[in-house]
Amino acid sequence: MCHNIIDGRFHLECQHFIPMHTRMQDCLRPNCLFSRRHAHPVGCRSPSCVRMMTTPQRNPIRMSETKCADCVMRERTGAMSCT
Numbered sequence: 001m002c003h004n005i006i007d008g009r010f011h012l013e014c015q016h017f018i019p020m021h022t023r024m025q026d027c028l029r030p031n032c033l034f035s036r037r038h039a040h041p042v043g044c045r046s047p048s049c050v051r052m053m054t055t056p057q058r059n060p061i062r063m064s065e066t067k068c069a070d071c072v073m074r075e076r077t078g079a080m081s082c083t
Contacts, residue, residue, distance in 0.1 A: 002034035010060035023068040
């Protein structure tokens with residue numbers, strides 16, 4: 001099935017992933033509603049066609065040794081730790 005790939009920054013200290021860009025990975029199956037090779041016209045009602053994407057994949061393209069901005073802000077305001 002088709003799915004989205006989310007490129008982003010992974011903060012090692014707090015383990016948070018910050019998305020930066022999303023792209024779709026085409027499965028190229030004729031029974032997938034999201035594929036450019038989908039065999040049916042717009043408005044497909046075929047029960048054999050896949051109508052949901054799989055879970056998005058996170059792709060860390062940047063690694064940061066620091067905490068994310070949200071965690072830094074929480075620490076400054078005295079809120080509880082977000083890790």
